Amino acid sequence: MRVHVDSSKCQGHNRCYALAPELFDVDDLGNAFELNDGIVPSGLEDKARLAVANCPEFAITIED
Amino acid sequence: MSETIYGPVTDWATDFDHGSPAYNNNIHQIWDDLKAAGCPIAHTERYGGVWLPLTHDLVKEIAYDPTRFSSLTPVVQQLKPSEALLEDPDALGAPIGPVPPISSDPPFHADARRLLLPAFSPKVIDPLRKEVEEICNKLIDDMGDVDAIDAAVQYTQHIPVLVVAQMVGLPLSDADRFRGWVDMVLGGIGAERSEERLAQFMAMDEYLTKHIEEHIANPQDDLTSYLLDAEIFGEKLSPRHVFGTILLLIIAGIDTTWSGIGSSLWHLASNPVDRRRLVENPGKIPMAVEEFLRAYAPVTMARMVTDDMEFHGVQMKKEDRVLLPFPAANRDENQFANPAVVDIEREENRHAAFGLGIHRCIGSNLARLEMNVAIEVFLKRFPDFELDTTEQVTWSTGQVRGPRNLPFKIKARG
Numbered sequence A: 001m002r003v004h005v006d007s008s009k010c011q012g013h014n015r016c017y018a019l020a021p022e023l024f025d026v027d028d029l030g031n032a033f034e035l036n037d038g039i040v041p042s043g044l045e046d047k048a049r050l051a052v053a054n055c056p057e058f059a060i061t062i063e064d
Numbered sequence B: 001m002s003e004t005i006y007g008p009v010t011d012w013a014t015d016f017d018h019g020s021p022a023y024n025n026n027i028h029q030i031w032d033d034l035k036a037a038g039c040p041i042a043h044t045e046r047y048g049g050v051w052l053p054l055t056h057d058l059v060k061e062i063a064y065d066p067t068r069f070s071s072l073t074p075v076v077q078q079l080k081p082s083e084a085l086l087e088d089p090d091a092l093g094a095p096i097g098p099v100p101p102i103s104s105d106p107p108f109h110a111d112a113r114r115l116l117l118p119a120f121s122p123k124v125i126d127p128l129r130k131e132v133e134e135i136c137n138k139l140i141d142d143m144g145d146v147d148a149i150d151a152a153v154q155y156t157q158h159i160p161v162l163v164v165a166q167m168v169g170l171p172l173s174d175a176d177r178f179r180g181w182v183d184m185v186l187g188g189i190g191a192e193r194s195e196e197r198l199a200q201f202m203a204m205d206e207y208l209t210k211h212i213e214e215h216i217a218n219p220q221d222d223l224t225s226y227l228l229d230a231e232i233f234g235e236k237l238s239p240r241h242v243f244g245t246i247l248l249l250i251i252a253g254i255d256t257t258w259s260g261i262g263s264s265l266w267h268l269a270s271n272p273v274d275r276r277r278l279v280e281n282p283g284k285i286p287m288a289v290e291e292f293l294r295a296y297a298p299v300t301m302a303r304m305v306t307d308d309m310e311f312h313g314v315q316m317k318k319e320d321r322v323l324l325p326f327p328a329a330n331r332d333e334n335q336f337a338n339p340a341v342v343d344i345e346r347e348e349n350r351h352a353a354f355g356l357g358i359h360r361c362i363g364s365n366l367a368r369l370e371m372n373v374a375i376e377v378f379l380k381r382f383p384d385f386e387l388d389t390t391e392q393v394t395w396s397t398g399q400v401r402g403p404r405n406l407p408f409k410i411k412a413r414g
Helices: A015-019 A045-053 B022-026 B027-036 B056-063 B082-088 B109-122 B122-143 B151-156 B159-167 B172-187 B195-217 B223-229 B239-270 B272-280 B282-295 B364-381
Strands: A002-005 A023-026 A032-034 A060-063 B041-044 B050-053 B148-150 B303-305 B310-311 B314-316 B321-324 B384-387 B403-405 B407-412
Touching: A002 A032, A002 A045, A015 A023, A045 A060, A045 B082, A045 B407, B022 B027, B050 B056, B056 B303, B056 B321, B109 B122, B109 B223, B109 B239, B109 B364, B122 B364, B148 B151, B151 B239, B151 B364, B151 B403, B159 B172, B159 B223, B159 B239, B159 B282, B159 B364, B172 B195, B172 B223, B172 B239, B195 B223, B195 B239, B223 B239, B239 B272, B239 B282, B239 B364, B239 B384, B239 B403, B272 B282, B272 B364, B282 B364
Parallel strands: B050 B321
Antiparallel strands: A002 A060, A023 A032, B041 B050, B148 B407, B303 B321, B310 B314, B384 B407
């Protein structure tokens, strides 16, 4: 599984970083990006889905 | 509080008044009735003509379209922008607006916003947790050993004022004055434009001007001095820009979070099952806070129509204002399952309490921190409390909605 933050949609709500800091980080402006090329380590799939389900801008996608 | 100068509302679909106490007191019923009557966009001739879209799709479309919907007037009050400009010819017009960046449009907006973003990023805000905890604990200490409190007057209203005053470098002893001004600016939108109100505006103006002058003479390690030193397009910010931004931080940072904390505590006082769940499992507070933000989102923003146009079947005119009720979008059944049910463990929650698009609330990380800490500390110190039904819960008027009186009976202390 891989996650991806569309930086053109991210507005810095910071939900993904709060819910899954293992998968996402934020820059100095508070905009999010995926860690480790977006590869979701096994066991963290639910956290990835939770991040997607809580992004108000629909900026995060998952690829299986 | 009395009705606004416009008088009682006859029909919420064609004559609504968002500045009347009746609106905030019955807000969920009003939206439900409008939607049930097949009215996705309500209208009023009051305030010079205002539209009120109610669905998540419409709110999102408007928030994403700064070309047709300008941010110049985030608060819909009695004067249209062109009329307000006649009263104050020095006011900043589009694309900057009186309180940048919330009142700014692209392309200026992005640069004005970028100046502030680092100061409000999660990694800068999270370390403030300890300070907020101290503020909250001290407020509870100050209540003494009593069985009855007003949680709004004695707790929620103080927390954001003290945090913002510290960031901006204003004396904490003046906190009550800022709160009074904020209440006047946001809560009095429908009130008469009396001499007294104008005098209060002047007092606020003078106070902030003096504050900025003092920072020019003696720079401090705070946001005011940071802004005075900052540059945009290779030039220092104009004094009017700095003034507007400081005013924005005070106005936007106080009423809003105070309301968010208050609505959350009101819910917990009214729903003992949820309160017990959070007392037993404080780790669930962050998720509950998101649900409180969804169900009781405090802030409705506004836009101004830039040109005559048809929008989803209605004829909008240039300078009409459009309210952006993010709280109504948060209760849209096409976006949220069982939106009227407050489920503190709601897993899928793309709520828009902090807005959508380029104007996402810049203080959202701070607001979340304050809400989480305020609820955590309150539940720890008062694990059991309920509404005192002999007293009245009162709600604010205007575009920021939250309880202004929260009479609680304290039944246990931690």
